[in-house]
Amino acid sequence: MIRRLISLLILCLLAALPARGEEVVAGLSQTDVAITTTFKGSEILIFGAVKRDKPAPEDKLDVIITVSSHLTPVLVRKKERKLGIWVNAESAEIDFAPTFYAIRSTAPLNEILSPAADLQHSISVPRAIRAHDAQPSGGTRDPFVEAVIRIRTDQGAYQVQEESIELTEDTLFRANVELPSNLTEGDYRTRIFLLRNNQVIDAYETTLDVRKVGLERWIYNLAHEHSLIYGLLSLIIAIAAGWGASAFFRLLKN
Numbered sequence: 001m002i003r004r005l006i007s008l009l010i011l012c013l014l015a016a017l018p019a020r021g022e023e024v025v026a027g028l029s030q031t032d033v034a035i036t037t038t039f040k041g042s043e044i045l046i047f048g049a050v051k052r053d054k055p056a057p058e059d060k061l062d063v064i065i066t067v068s069s070h071l072t073p074v075l076v077r078k079k080e081r082k083l084g085i086w087v088n089a090e091s092a093e094i095d096f097a098p099t100f101y102a103i104r105s106t107a108p109l110n111e112i113l114s115p116a117a118d119l120q121h122s123i124s125v126p127r128a129i130r131a132h133d134a135q136p137s138g139g140t141r142d143p144f145v146e147a148v149i150r151i152r153t154d155q156g157a158y159q160v161q162e163e164s165i166e167l168t169e170d171t172l173f174r175a176n177v178e179l180p181s182n183l184t185e186g187d188y189r190t191r192i193f194l195l196r197n198n199q200v201i202d203a204y205e206t207t208l209d210v211r212k213v214g215l216e217r218w219i220y221n222l223a224h225e226h227s228l229i230y231g232l233l234s235l236i237i238a239i240a241a242g243w244g245a246s247a248f249f250r251l252l253k254n
Helices: 002-016 115-121 142-154 215-225 227-253
Strands: 022-028 032-035 042-052 061-068 071-082 085-098 101-105 158-161 166-168 172-179 186-196 199-212
Touching: 022 186, 022 199, 042 061, 042 186, 061 166, 061 172, 071 142, 085 142, 101 172, 115 186, 115 199, 142 158
Parallel strands: 032 199, 101 158
Antiparallel strands: 022 042, 042 172, 061 101, 061 186, 071 085, 166 172, 186 199
């Protein structure tokens, strides 16, 4: 009798939960990226579909995709020209910022994403940068955050391509993300958001594994795990290169 009551209670609680009308089913063209000595960047295809348990609403459906590296602290310095010399002036510590961040969307973010949803999910580039505790000496924090965004955007590390997702019949979607050659190692967080009426109705998350392989991996491990040996080898290579160049020019003179 008690078991029946418990089962009935569980069924009632499950019935009271709201049904998920639309869900993301997605995948990546590749789940790992190998960084070698000849790595010149890569491109991944993110694709998926919207799973429904009832007819789609009449409201417009939008999709946002983000790909983010791990977050690291950033020290930003502002330079000023004094007496003809560029010197460091104000500075600010950005708590955490991704070294790579890409956004793809079906429409401009300011048209499909509400500020509250952006705050909750940290989708836009400024929201992806965590600088809540940064207090620059003698100034406001915003210019420093903008400087990080501007510099990394110019380097291709921050990418915002609005209206770049192909959405077919409010069901199938796909987007390409270009990965630059200067990627850092780590698990890259890939998120897909479904939106209606400027609100996120479902989200899907997976990871992209970026790792150095071959000679790149050996050099990286040597530098981080055996720094003394790495330093000695670097010194020997530099001396050998200098001696080789000197011997080559001597032969040319003769």
